[in-house]
Amino acid sequence: MIDAPSVGLLSLFLASILTSNVLLANFLGTCSFISISKDFKSSMGLGVAVTLVIGITAAVCWAVLYFIIQPLGIEYLSFIIFIIVIAGVVQMLEMIIDRFSPALYLALGIFLPLITVNCAVLGVILFMQIRKYSFPQAVIFGFGSGAGWWLAIMLLASIRKKLDSNNAIPAGLKGTGITLITIGFMAMAFVGFSGMIAVQ
Amino acid sequence: MSPILVGPLTVAGISAVLALIIAVLDKALNNYGDVEISINGGERKLEVKGGSPLLSTLAAENIFVPSACGGRGTCGACKCKVISDVGPHLPTELPFMSPDEIAHNVRLSCQVKVRKNIEIELPRELFSIKKYKTHVEKIRDVTHDIKEVLFALDSGEIDFVSGQYVQLVVPPYGDIKESTQRAYSMSSKPSDKKHVELLIRLVPGGIATTWVHKFLKEGDAVELVGPFGEFRVHDTPAAMICVAGGSGMAPFKSIFYNLYETSAFPEKDIWYFFGARTSKDMFYLEELRELQAKWPRFHLVAALSEPSPEENWAGDTGLITDVLDRYLQTVIPKNDKGWEGYLCGSPGMINACINVMKKNGITEDKIYYDKFA
Amino acid sequence: MKQSPADKQAFERMAPGIITAAGFLGFDERSPDRIIAEDERAFEELGLDFNNVADRLEELAHKGEAGLGEPITVGELLVQSGDARGMLPCPWEDGFFHKNAVSVSPADTPLEACVEGEDMLIYSELSIHMLRAHHFCQGRGSPFRLEPTLLKQLLF
Numbered sequence: 001m002i003d004a005p006s007v008g009l010l011s012l013f014l015a016s017i018l019t020s021n022v023l024l025a026n027f028l029g030t031c032s033f034i035s036i037s038k039d040f041k042s043s044m045g046l047g048v049a050v051t052l053v054i055g056i057t058a059a060v061c062w063a064v065l066y067f068i069i070q071p072l073g074i075e076y077l078s079f080i081i082f083i084i085v086i087a088g089v090v091q092m093l094e095m096i097i098d099r100f101s102p103a104l105y106l107a108l109g110i111f112l113p114l115i116t117v118n119c120a121v122l123g124v125i126l127f128m129q130i131r132k133y134s135f136p137q138a139v140i141f142g143f144g145s146g147a148g149w150w151l152a153i154m155l156l157a158s159i160r161k162k163l164d165s166n167n168a169i170p171a172g173l174k175g176t177g178i179t180l181i182t183i184g185f186m187a188m189a190f191v192g193f194s195g196m197i198a199v200q
Numbered sequence: 201m202s203p204i205l206v207g208p209l210t211v212a213g214i215s216a217v218l219a220l221i222i223a224v225l226d227k228a229l230n231n232y233g234d235v236e237i238s239i240n241g242g243e244r245k246l247e248v249k250g251g252s253p254l255l256s257t258l259a260a261e262n263i264f265v266p267s268a269c270g271g272r273g274t275c276g277a278c279k280c281k282v283i284s285d286v287g288p289h290l291p292t293e294l295p296f297m298s299p300d301e302i303a304h305n306v307r308l309s310c311q312v313k314v315r316k317n318i319e320i321e322l323p324r325e326l327f328s329i330k331k332y333k334t335h336v337e338k339i340r341d342v343t344h345d346i347k348e349v350l351f352a353l354d355s356g357e358i359d360f361v362s363g364q365y366v367q368l369v370v371p372p373y374g375d376i377k378e379s380t381q382r383a384y385s386m387s388s389k390p391s392d393k394k395h396v397e398l399l400i401r402l403v404p405g406g407i408a409t410t411w412v413h414k415f416l417k418e419g420d421a422v423e424l425v426g427p428f429g430e431f432r433v434h435d436t437p438a439a440m441i442c443v444a445g446g447s448g449m450a451p452f453k454s455i456f457y458n459l460y461e462t463s464a465f466p467e468k469d470i471w472y473f474f475g476a477r478t479s480k481d482m483f484y485l486e487e488l489r490e491l492q493a494k495w496p497r498f499h500l501v502a503a504l505s506e507p508s509p510e511e512n513w514a515g516d517t518g519l520i521t522d523v524l525d526r527y528l529q530t531v532i533p534k535n536d537k538g539w540e541g542y543l544c545g546s547p548g549m550i551n552a553c554i555n556v557m558k559k560n561g562i563t564e565d566k567i568y569y570d571k572f573a
Numbered sequence: 574m575k576q577s578p579a580d581k582q583a584f585e586r587m588a589p590g591i592i593t594a595a596g597f598l599g600f601d602e603r604s605p606d607r608i609i610a611e612d613e614r615a616f617e618e619l620g621l622d623f624n625n626v627a628d629r630l631e632e633l634a635h636k637g638e639a640g641l642g643e644p645i646t647v648g649e650l651l652v653q654s655g656d657a658r659g660m661l662p663c664p665w666e667d668g669f670f671h672k673n674a675v676s677v678s679p680a681d682t683p684l685e686a687c688v689e690g691e692d693m694l695i696y697s698e699l700s701i702h703m704l705r706a707h708h709f710c711q712g713r714g715s716p717f718r719l720e721p722t723l724l725k726q727l728l729f
Contacts, residue, residue, distance in 0.1 A: 035577040064214065074207045081214055088218035092225055099229040114578065274592075274660055274669075295660070295669045344684070376590035403655065404674050404695045404716040407593065445642050446655075477644045506646055520641055546673070548654065549641035 004134035012137055016144030018193040022120050023152040024186055025194075029120030033153055034179055036111065043157035046111040047150030048104075051143060053115045054124050057082075057089050058142025061125045062135055082125050090116045120149055155186060238319045239263075244327070248314065254280070255310040264329045265322065266367065266428045270380040271310035277383070278309045283319040286312050331369075332358060332424045334396065339418055342483040345402040346447055347413060348387070350395055351422060357393035358427065360386060362454040363570070366396060366426030370408045373415055381425065382408035385544065385570065387450035389457050396424060401447040431544070431570040433459070437467035438538040438566070443524060443553050445475045448544035449484065451570060455542075456488075460495050471499045471532060475520025477506050479513060501527060521552045528560035541567035579665065580606065586664040587712075597664065599714025612710045615721040621729075626719075627705040629728050630696055634675040644676075644684060650727065651680045661699050665707060670698035677727060689716045694727060 007015075022028050029050070036046050061082050069078050094112050098105045105112075115121060124145045128138045159182055163169065169178055232250025237257070239246070246261050255271050255278050258264070268275035276296030282305055289297060293308045309320075334351040342348050367381040388397035403409045416422070433440065433455055442452050452472060459465065476482045485502060492500045503523040507513035516523045532539070541557045543550050550569050557567055584605045589596035601608060616623060637652030639645055644653040653676045660669045678684065678693040687693035690713075700717050703709040710719040 032578075035579075038577075038579075068210060068214070072206055072210055074210055077207050077211060080211055084211070084215055084218065088215075088222065091222055095222070095225055095229050274662060276660060372590075374589070378590065401655075403672070404676070404689065406672075406674075407590075410595070448642070475641065475643060477640070481643060505640065505643065519639060519645075546638075546642045546655065547671075548638035552639075552641060 004132055004137060007137070009136060009140050013140050013144040016141050017148040017151060018190065021148040021152060021190055022124060022145040023149050024183070024190040026123060027187075028123040029118045029149060030183070032111075032114060032118055033149075033156065034176060034183075037153050037156040037160055037179070040154075040157045040161060042111065043153045046115075047153050049112050049115055050118065050120065050149050051146030052093065053086070053090055053118075054121050054146035054149070055139065055143035056093065057086050057121060058125060058128055059135070059139050060089055061085055062128065062133070062138040065129055078129065079122075082122060086121055086125075087116045120145070152186070156183065159186075232315050235314055236317045237261075237314065238317070239322055240324070241319075241321075243324075250314050250316065252314060253310050254282075254307075254312045254314055254318075254320070257314050258309065262330070263322070263326055264331065264367075264425050265309050265326060266383065267310060267381060268367070268383050269310075270378070273308060273311050276308065279306050280309045281305060281321040282307045282312060283321065284317070286315070286318060328359070329426060329428065330356070330358075332356065332396075332426075334422050334424055336416060336418050336420045336422060337395070339416065342399070343481055345413075346483065347400050347402075348397060349400060349412060349416070350388075350397045351424060353394050353396070354421075358396060359393065360390050360427035361432045362386075362390055362458040363431040363433065363451045364427040364429040365431075365451075365570075366398070366424045366428070368398070368408060368412075369423035369425065370411050373411055376407060380407050382406075383428070384447075385429075385431075385450040385454075386427070387453040389454060389461060391458070391461060399447040399450040399453075429570070431542075431568060433465060433468075433542075434540060434568065435465060436538075436540065437465075438540040439469035439471065439532065440542055441471050441473070441524075441528070441532070441539050441557065441562070442542040443473040443475075443520060443549075444544040445520060445549065446545070448549075448570075449474070451544050452542070453484065456491065456498065460491060460498070467537065469497050469499070469537075471501065471527070473501045473503070473520055473524050473527070475503050475505060475523070478504060478508060479511050521556050524553065525556045525560070528556070539566070541569075543567065543569035583664040583666070583707075592661060592664060595715060597709075597715055597717070598712030599716075599718060601712030601714060603712070605709070605712075608710070608712055609708050612721055613708055616708075619721055619725045621721060621725060623704055623708055626724055626728065627701050630675075630677075630694075630701050630704070630719075633677055633728075634673070634696075634698075634701075637675055637677075646680050649680050651678050651682075651684065652676070653684075661697070663699060663702055663706075665703075667706065668702060670702060673697050679727070690714075690718055690720060690723070692723075692727075694719060694723060 020026065023030065023033060032046060036042050064081060064085055065078065069075060069081060090113060124142055128141060133141055160179060163178060230251055234247055235250040237246040237248060248257050248261065253271060255265055255267060265278045265280055267278040273292045279301070286307070289302055289307070290311050293311050296308060297306065333354040335354060336349060337352040338350040340348045365383050365385045367383050370380045370382065372379055384398040384400060386396055387399050388395055400409055400412045402413045431451060444452050456470065456472070459470065482502060488500050492498050501516060501523060503516040503518060503520055504513050505517070505519050507517055539562050541553070541562050543553050554564065554567055558564060586592055587597035587605060598605065603611070633647060633650065633652050634654050636647045637645060637654035640653060642655055644651050655674050661672050662669055674695055674697055676693055676695045678687040682692060689695055695716050696719060697717065700711070700719060704719060710721065711717050
């Protein structure tokens with residue numbers, strides 16, 4: 001049905017976390033990345049939520065793509081369909097978490113619905129489409145990208161915690177300014193991984 | 201089928217399927233079915249529909265756990281012990297809980313959802329709490345910021361002990377979209393079972409006090425829930441040393457007139473310390489002086505902290521705590537009946553009075569108070 | 574600049590009837606971040622410091638407690654530290670505060686004659702916290718508005 005790239009699942013997983021980190025290599029999902037990384041605990045909650053949502057929506061969207069969109073030949077509508085699917089999955093996930101783990105629901109709070117408009121989620125699904133991943137590959141790529149996003153936000157949250165207690169930062173750079181510069185450095189550091197595994 | 205229709209129909213179909221799944225999921229997940237609430241080890245059992253907070257579920261069964269904020273988790277009043285496991289304390293509950301209460305699984309009933317059979321403990325007196333439909337019979341200004349409001353019960357009678365309080369149900373008004381409840385001590389006599397009187401001081405920005413001061417009119421229909429509270433006269437021969445200022449007067453007015461009327465606890469001497477800044481801020485002074493004249497065991501000590509020379513104030517002057525100290529040391533007879541402290545007011549005022557009382561030999565277990573917080 | 578979700582939520586909670594009856598914004602049409610920015614500028618022009626003002630307000634509230642709920646003269650000011658039942662959350666959700674109301678007015682004006690915001694300040698534990706932590710003086714028309722010029726005039 002599709003002609004999937006021949007890449008091992010483990011290397012795909014590691015690659016999506018490190019070499020092609022959705023945040024630091026592709027700069028997707030930076031909006032919530034910057035605003036939430038102020039706080040360590042919220043970053044943790046959002047990281048978990050993003051990982052879950054990307055993983056699950058990647059699987060669902062793969063099925064929608066190859067069983068509905070391609071057979072009907074309506075690829076030009078795939079953006080709209082993916083967004084609808086993402087919103088639906090997030091809504092269901094929210095209800096299920098509320099029912100079975102109220103503690104996690106409270107910890108995630110507003111972040112769960114916010115993920116609907118997180119471009120990292122749509123980005124990962126579009127990569128999956130362009131790169132023609134098989135189903136196992138799509139799922140692994142989804143969870144891997146989520147984990148990569150989670151790792152990046154935890155790193156940034158830790159760095160910002162240190163930065164906050166530093167009074168030497170010039171007033172004009174405080175807050176978002178120094179955060180953007182920091183992300184730039186982090187992205188450069190992650191480029192260092194790119195020699196290890198190459199997946200496209 | 202026309203190719204133009206395929207796209208829209210597919211998008212609509214996918215949306216419809218997702219919406220259907222969500223609707224089915226909602227039905228399945230939010231249906232907790234009928235659950236049983238067992239109170240005080242099975243003394244009372246309630247069959248209720250699950251899914252709502254404990255506070256409102258109990259209220260629907262006519263059991264009113266005291267709540268000053270009406271279930272928004274901001275007052276911390278609706279504490280109740282939950283014996284079965286309903287998950288860890290929520291972040292919204294923790295600010296109101298002492299470590300001891302957390303260890304004993306005391307919860308805020310407005311934050312705990314009834315999802316399965318649960319066992320709880322409630323004070324038995326809550327079973328006698330009712331919701332009363334009333335209308336406002338009279339509103340009177342007693343000072344520039346305190347109103348005396350008399351409510352007449354439309355039906356039934358209220359049984360309460362002097363010193364208890366009721367919750368005033370504030371309907372949505374102006375920009376406020378939700379009904380709230382606030383607690384006020386009753387200043388009326390328990391013998392008048394058809395009326396409830398409250399003293400309400402305007403708090404700037406307060407939802408309930410603004411409503412009472414700016415919106416409430418004579419003839420308006422108002423709901424009251426009650427009675428609540430443990431503040432009351434204790435059955436001992438000890439003399440009562442009562443201190444209150446401002447609207448803290450309310451429970452004492454009820455207590456004094458009730459004792460006078462029923463001649464209850466005849467051995468008790470009663471001292472009432474009432475402090476204000478100037479004589480303009482004093483209220484009920486004539487009535488209380490009249491009561492003192494015809495009732496030998498009642499002693500009124502009214503003190504002004506900052507009287508102006510032109511008022512010709514002949515009574516005591518100084519902060520009420522200093523006056524209290526002076527009287528405890530030199531005026532109030534010490535005998536083997538002992539003293540009991542009764543306080544009503546802000547936490548600052550209560551703490552200051554407790555210190556003065558302790559210094560003069562009243563032990564803390566003999567000091568009873570109703571903190572406004 | 575885009576508002577962070579936390580700020581946006583905090584601003585929504587300032588509307589009337591969510592945390593308090595009147596809300597935190599009064600009749601002020603400016604958005605809360607504008608109010609904060611303009612008050613920060615006013616503080617700077619008047620030579621006021623948010624921490625110093627908060628300390629001073631706290632000190633007055635504490636001294637006013639000696640009046641035990643009734644007004645009391647502190648220096649040239651009349652201070653009344655009142656208490657109500659219950660607590661209020663901060664709109665930024667970083668704490669719970671007693672619903673007290675402290676009023677500060679010039680000692681030579683009778684209390685009934687004072688007008689909130691013109692010659693009388695009204696504040697609570699929450700106001701002090703919002704001033705210190707968020708530089709938020711509330712909107713014009715809110716009874717708890719801490720007008721920078723009035724702060725300067727009464728406190729220093």
